[in-house]
Amino acid sequence: MAFDSFSAFMVMEGHGPYVWSCYAAFFLLMIGLMVWSLRRRKAAIEACRRGYEFQAGRNDQQAASASAASFNRVKVSQD
Amino acid sequence: MWQFFHKLGSPKWFFGISARLMPWLLAGGILLLMAGIVWGLAFAPKDYLQGNSYRIIFIHVPTAFLAQSVYVMMAVAAVVTLVWRMKLADVFVKSVAPVGLVLTFLSLFTGAVWGKPTWGTWWVWDARLTSMLILLFLYGGVIALDRAINDEKSAARAVSVLVLVGVVNIPIIQYSVEWWNTLHQPSTFKLTEKPSMPAEMWVPLLLSVLGLYLLFGWLACLRMQTEILLREQRTRWVKDYVLAGRG
Amino acid sequence: MHPIRKKRLTIVLFLLVGLAIAVGLTTYALRQNINLFYDPTQISAGEAPVDVRIRAGGMVEEGSVLRDPDSLMVEFKVTDFNASVPVQYTGILPDLFAEGQGVVAMGRLDENGRFVADQVLAKHDENYMPPEVADALEKASKGQHKASGSAETVSY
Numbered sequence: 001m002a003f004d005s006f007s008a009f010m011v012m013e014g015h016g017p018y019v020w021s022c023y024a025a026f027f028l029l030m031i032g033l034m035v036w037s038l039r040r041r042k043a044a045i046e047a048c049r050r051g052y053e054f055q056a057g058r059n060d061q062q063a064a065s066a067s068a069a070s071f072n073r074v075k076v077s078q079d
Numbered sequence: 080m081w082q083f084f085h086k087l088g089s090p091k092w093f094f095g096i097s098a099r100l101m102p103w104l105l106a107g108g109i110l111l112l113m114a115g116i117v118w119g120l121a122f123a124p125k126d127y128l129q130g131n132s133y134r135i136i137f138i139h140v141p142t143a144f145l146a147q148s149v150y151v152m153m154a155v156a157a158v159v160t161l162v163w164r165m166k167l168a169d170v171f172v173k174s175v176a177p178v179g180l181v182l183t184f185l186s187l188f189t190g191a192v193w194g195k196p197t198w199g200t201w202w203v204w205d206a207r208l209t210s211m212l213i214l215l216f217l218y219g220g221v222i223a224l225d226r227a228i229n230d231e232k233s234a235a236r237a238v239s240v241l242v243l244v245g246v247v248n249i250p251i252i253q254y255s256v257e258w259w260n261t262l263h264q265p266s267t268f269k270l271t272e273k274p275s276m277p278a279e280m281w282v283p284l285l286l287s288v289l290g291l292y293l294l295f296g297w298l299a300c301l302r303m304q305t306e307i308l309l310r311e312q313r314t315r316w317v318k319d320y321v322l323a324g325r326g
Numbered sequence: 327m328h329p330i331r332k333k334r335l336t337i338v339l340f341l342l343v344g345l346a347i348a349v350g351l352t353t354y355a356l357r358q359n360i361n362l363f364y365d366p367t368q369i370s371a372g373e374a375p376v377d378v379r380i381r382a383g384g385m386v387e388e389g390s391v392l393r394d395p396d397s398l399m400v401e402f403k404v405t406d407f408n409a410s411v412p413v414q415y416t417g418i419l420p421d422l423f424a425e426g427q428g429v430v431a432m433g434r435l436d437e438n439g440r441f442v443a444d445q446v447l448a449k450h451d452e453n454y455m456p457p458e459v460a461d462a463l464e465k466a467s468k469g470q471h472k473a474s475g476s477a478e479t480v481s482y
Binding site for chain 2: 025
């Protein structure tokens, strides 16, 4: 340990404010960057999932109407 | 070799390998970084001249070093984008540019705060500080240009050219302290010589540099995964991955 | 390699080389402006303009610091071990200011070759060491001086 006590560690012979503000900025920004990146990934996955569900819903509707139409057309073509 | 290269270009392959790497990168990065910082802050001896203010070095040097090496990696990826049109290279540039911006800002900020008690000024327009400020603007420019162009392919090309044009700034930052008279001192770590500080100072510094490197690797993987998910959302494997993750 | 890729690669390489040459020549042409300060050799050779705000940098010469007892005025000599320039400054000096330490002073050069500074910054080198090591080194170098001094007296 390079310091005698915890208060000496905080004060750092008068250089404390400089040293600690640097470390505070470093941790704040790095943790912020990490959290932001994690959230962005989560949001991206969520957006993809919603897109698929939306599409799946539309596909079901289309499939229902398409089958009916093809059924009709089959009849017509055979005439 | 070429097969590996093509594999590397496959977003699906990258997704799998990065998912396996990421826990190690995160754990190793945090461990090394914290070890370096705690050692540097509390246990390393103070400097004979600057006293305790020099302890800022344990984050100033890693952020400055990473800021430059991230840019070099981006330049390599830019060449790959322009020549081989590899999608993953473009994803890399786009994903890490904000990380580079934050690292450059941190190195400038910590440098300014360190400069006040040692030099007697927050800022001076010497070659090292000015070229580092240009690096900050380059990162900002890359991000802005990428956002300004809607078409993915033209954005990739324009950004790659900008990154390559900016890469001349890197040797200027590196050698500014040797080519010109600057207030900033020469590098502590040199490739060819022993570091100009005793081991109980440079070992923690090296630890925090390595730790920040690993942490950057984690951030890069994470952000690239996000970008890949968004770009490849119409493919089968992304759909499988997303829907499987919910269950 | 595919011929198209080869062509693209050559274009990229030409771009980089051209850019490097352009920037290299520009920085070479501007080198005096990029230099933060004039060193004492340049000043005593008359390369620095008189009565224009410039910076001068070098080492504070050992034993040259004269402090005015009534005010904050300080006079010292800045040297690069080749030439030295007298500097006059009124104000608070940075903590790191000491004889044998590097400084960068901002101010004007007057007609008599004296540099009148309005700001003095401390410049330190890339060598970091614990105080005990620094003390030991200083003692060792003083010891050497003494040893060589005594050796000389013995030989006389």
